[in-house]
Amino acid sequence: MDPKTLLQNFVNGLSLGSLYALIAIGYTMVYGILRLINFAHGDIFMMAAYFTFFFVTLTQLPWYFAAIFAIASAAVLGFGVDRIAYKPIRKAPRISALITAIGVSFFLESLAVVIFSGIPRSFRTIFPQFLNEMIILGGHMEVKYGQEVILGGIRFPIISVVTLIVTAVAIVFLWWFIYKTKIGMAMRSVSVDIPTTSLMGVNVDRIIGMTFALGSALAGVGGILWAVRYPQVWPYMGFIPGMKAFVAAVFGGIGSVPGAVMGGLILGITEVMMVGLFPGAAGYRDAFAFFILIIILSVKPSGLLGKPELVKV
Amino acid sequence: MEDEILKIENLQVSYGSIKAVKGISISVRKGSIVTIIGSNGAGKSTTLGAISGLTRPSGGKITFRDRDITRLGAARTSQLGISLVPEGRRIFPNLTVRENMMMGAYNRKNREEVQENFQTVFTLFPRLKERLKQPGGTLSGGEQQMLAIGRSLMANPDLIMMDEPSLGLAPIVVEEVFKAIQSLNNKGVTILLVEQNAAKALEISRYAYVLETGCVTLQGDAKKLLESEEVRKVYLGI
Numbered sequence: 341m342d343p344k345t346l347l348q349n350f351v352n353g354l355s356l357g358s359l360y361a362l363i364a365i366g367y368t369m370v371y372g373i374l375r376l377i378n379f380a381h382g383d384i385f386m387m388a389a390y391f392t393f394f395f396v397t398l399t400q401l402p403w404y405f406a407a408i409f410a411i412a413s414a415a416v417l418g419f420g421v422d423r424i425a426y427k428p429i430r431k432a433p434r435i436s437a438l439i440t441a442i443g444v445s446f447f448l449e450s451l452a453v454v455i456f457s458g459i460p461r462s463f464r465t466i467f468p469q470f471l472n473e474m475i476i477l478g479g480h481m482e483v484k485y486g487q488e489v490i491l492g493g494i495r496f497p498i499i500s501v502v503t504l505i506v507t508a509v510a511i512v513f514l515w516w517f518i519y520k521t522k523i524g525m526a527m528r529s530v531s532v533d534i535p536t537t538s539l540m541g542v543n544v545d546r547i548i549g550m551t552f553a554l555g556s557a558l559a560g561v562g563g564i565l566w567a568v569r570y571p572q573v574w575p576y577m578g579f580i581p582g583m584k585a586f587v588a589a590v591f592g593g594i595g596s597v598p599g600a601v602m603g604g605l606i607l608g609i610t611e612v613m614m615v616g617l618f619p620g621a622a623g624y625r626d627a628f629a630f631f632i633l634i635i636i637l638s639v640k641p642s643g644l645l646g647k648p649e650l651v652k653v
Numbered sequence: 654m655e656d657e658i659l660k661i662e663n664l665q666v667s668y669g670s671i672k673a674v675k676g677i678s679i680s681v682r683k684g685s686i687v688t689i690i691g692s693n694g695a696g697k698s699t700t701l702g703a704i705s706g707l708t709r710p711s712g713g714k715i716t717f718r719d720r721d722i723t724r725l726g727a728a729r730t731s732q733l734g735i736s737l738v739p740e741g742r743r744i745f746p747n748l749t750v751r752e753n754m755m756m757g758a759y760n761r762k763n764r765e766e767v768q769e770n771f772q773t774v775f776t777l778f779p780r781l782k783e784r785l786k787q788p789g790g791t792l793s794g795g796e797q798q799m800l801a802i803g804r805s806l807m808a809n810p811d812l813i814m815m816d817e818p819s820l821g822l823a824p825i826v827v828e829e830v831f832k833a834i835q836s837l838n839n840k841g842v843t844i845l846l847v848e849q850n851a852a853k854a855l856e857i858s859r860y861a862y863v864l865e866t867g868c869v870t871l872q873g874d875a876k877k878l879l880e881s882e883e884v885r886k887v888y889l890g891i
Contacts, residue, residue: 525752526759529745535707536743541731541760541808 341616348494349616350609355500357608358507359569362562363585364592364600365514366418366555372531372595373551375434379441380421381559382582383448386575388414388560389463389567390456396466403467411560418556419549427545452575460574463567471499471568503565510561511601517554518597527551531595580626587633593646602644607632656683658812658843659704659735664713666699673699675867676713681812681845686838688846688854688875690888691864697847698740700864701814704845705737706730718811732760736810740817740847742801746790750781753789753800757807767807774803777833795826802833813837814845819853831857851888855879863888 341349363385370378391410396403425444429436464472474495518524526547529537538544566581567573588607592599607629615622636643659681666674674696681687689697702708704715706727715723722730731737736757745753754774758767775782778799784792789800798818805813815834819827827850835857838844848854855861858875863884871883878884 522755522759525748525755528747528752529756532745532747533743535727536739536745537756538727539705539707539731539737539739540756540804541728542756543728 344494345616348496349612351494351496351500353609353612354605355496355503355569355608356612357588357605358504359562359566359581359604360585360588360608361601361604362507362510362558362565363581364589364604365511365597366559367586367589368592368594368597368600369527369551369555371589372597373527373548374426374430374437376426376437377441377586377594378421378426378552378555379438379582379586380425380444380448381555382578382585383445383452384414384418384421384556384578385559385563385566385582386452386573386578387417387448388563389573389577390452391560392564392567393461393463393466393573394456406466407564410564411557414560414563415553415557418552418559421556422549422552427548430545449575449579456573456575458575460572463571463573467568471497471502472571473498475501497569499565499569503569506561506565510558514554514558514597523547523550584626584629587629590633591636591643593643595647596643596645599643599645657681658683658718659845660714660716661700661704662714662716664700664703664715665711666696666703666708667711673867674703674710677862677864677867677869679862679869681843682860683811683843684838684841685859686834686844686846686857688848688851688858688861689864690848690851690854690861690884692849692888694866695864696867697864698816701737701816701845701847704730704814705735707737731808731810734808734811736805736808736813738801738805738813738815738818740820742794742797744789744792744797744800744804746788748789749786750789750792750800751785753804754781754807757804759808761807761809766809770807770809774806777806777836778803795822795829798822798826798830799833802830806837810842812843812845814847816847817849818846819848819850827853851884852879855884 363381366381367378370376388410391413392406395401395406395409421444425440426437429440475498476495518527526537526542527550530544530547534544563578566577584607585604588603589600591607592601592603611625611628614628615625657680661677661679663676663678664674665672665676677700689700691697699708703710706725706729710723713723714721717733717735720733722733745756748756754771758770761767780796781799781803784796789797792800802815802818818830818834822830831853834844834846846854846858855875855878861872861875861878862869863871863878871878
């Protein structure tokens with residue numbers, strides 16, 4: 341790989357990885373509080389993309405209204421999923437919650453098929469065209485026989501850069517929320533000790549609901565960016581990104597927000613690099629993520645930044 | 654009793670088929686220190702857990718300031734003005750000392766009053782002021798106990814319940830903790846104390862109950878219990 345392609349792949353990997361990171365944060369936050377892998381998380385990501393699509397097609401309002409609406413709806417949906425599906429079984433064994441999570445995931449996917457139909461819809465007209473155009477750095481473009489040929493420079497789609505910026509802003513916001521607000525403080529205390537937090541007069545269920553809402557809002561941001569990047573929406577679009585984000589969260593150390601960000605970025609970059617280095621193996625790019633999962637689970641199950649979980653006897 | 658702030662009647666608590674508390678009645682008068690002593694597994698912590706709302710009683714009635722709180726959850730009970738300093742301190746290790754104290758004041762609206770409470774806690778435990786920005790988990794055992802008490806004071810409660818506040822502390826720190834409890838009481842805070850250190854607890858209490866395997870076996874004036882043959886033999890080892 342020449343340096344130019346390397347840099348190009350790096351930027352693309354970074355932007356793909358930041359999408360994984362956005363989703364992985366939601367996984368890790370919920371796990372940090374409830375020790376639950378919320379498998380429905382990837383479907384909230386899908387729902388947000390659909391909300392954006394239908395908001396624009398039905399109201400004809402500009403995309404930024406749609407994005408705000410979709411992110412808010414994703415937050416409400418996440419909150420609702422917790423209230424309806426997880427809260428009633430809060431005291432049940434963890435395996436029940438896990439099975440419920442898989443059930444909620446199937447439910448949301450099937451619901452989307454029923455309501456939105458299973459046919460993929462193009463997202464191309466929803467967002468401004470320029471997002472999918474290329475940025476060309478340091479080169480010049482020639483037109484030969486009607487085809488674009490880029491000479492010299494490195495190129496990547498504008499959406500990659502936008503994704504990176506949006507993710508960075510979202511993570512800064514999240515950091516501020518967790519460390520500088522009262523609700524964020526309660527989230528941190530709930531993550532270590534639920535009974536004692538309730539002794540402080542804190543409505544723990546509300547804090548858990550807020551955690552779901554916050555994680556889902558971030559998944560919503562990710563879902564919209566994803567739909568712009570691969571410009572279509574369909575009911576199962578959340579499955580693979582959701583699974584990979586889960587791998588990213590485990591890789592970074594589940595329960596750790598910085599870990600999820602790191603895991604997401606590393607996974608995105610290695611995935612794109614692998615495809616760049618071995619184009620023939622491009623078909624195995626999804627398998628690659630799960631191969632990484634197997635390696636982590638056998639070498640360092642607690643992940644990069646995670647603490648080994650102590651089992652109380 | 655007119656100035657009775659907390660009244661427990663025939664309280665029963667079970668864990669599955671095991672009856673931990675078998676119908677005890679306790680009364681706490683406003684402004685007093687009341688102690689529950691008893692050996693391990695007597696049901697002391699379970700009683701406090703039931704009052705605070707962490708554990709659901711299977712029978713009986715708990716009244717706080719003429720209000721039935723038997724079935725209220727921990728968050729509601731705390732909002733009504735009962736604060737529990739739990740066994741093993743249970744401070745939040747990942748939160749700073751300041752944040753731990755802010756958690757205690759979670760439902761307080763008036764910022765000035767909260768600032769006053771900070772000052773009250775600092776006069777009681779000056780060491781906490783030096784540690785404000787440190788994570789709670791880095792404090793020593795004694796400091797953690799001070800933080801746990803300080804945190805519960807931040808809620809400005811009418812009744813503080815303390816579960817084994819002297820457990821695992823160096824004698825000099827135990828002294829400090831008991832002094833703090835007394836000085837709190839002098840300010841008018843009602844205290845319900847659970848202690849294994851029976852001698853120290855009885856010294857500062859007005860009234861006391863002895864709990865054995867889930868039942869009250871003895872009760873009375875703390876000074877009198879301190880002199881009674883039975884208590885001296887079993888709990889004071891004299």
